Amino acid sequence: MAKRSTVSIDDVLTAVETARDKVMADEVKQLIKLGLPKNVALKMVAERYRQRGEGDEGEQGEGGQSPWPDMG
Numbered sequence: 001m002a003k004r005s006t007v008s009i010d011d012v013l014t015a016v017e018t019a020r021d022k023v024m025a026d027e028v029k030q031l032i033k034l035g036l037p038k039n040v041a042l043k044m045v046a047e048r049y050r051q052r053g054e055g056d057e058g059e060q061g062e063g064g065q066s067p068w069p070d071m072g
Contacts, residue, residue, distance in 0.1 A: 020049065024045050024046075024049055027041075027045045027048075028041045028042055028045050031044065031045070
């Protein structure tokens with residue numbers, strides 16, 4: 001009989017967030033290599049992943065927009 005190991009939801013979420021952060025960092029590096037300023041690259045990547053960029057703490061999202069604009 002195979003032994004089953006259990007993984008907590010917190011462990012899965014942590015793994016997904018770590019992978020997302022790495023992908024975002026790689027994207028920012030590539031955009032900077034293309035010549036974009038770092039703050040612009042950070043903002044573009046943050047918008048793509050629906051997160052607030054640096055300096056956007058006071059802003060709320062776009063409000064009435066669909067959460068899936070490319071599918072609407």
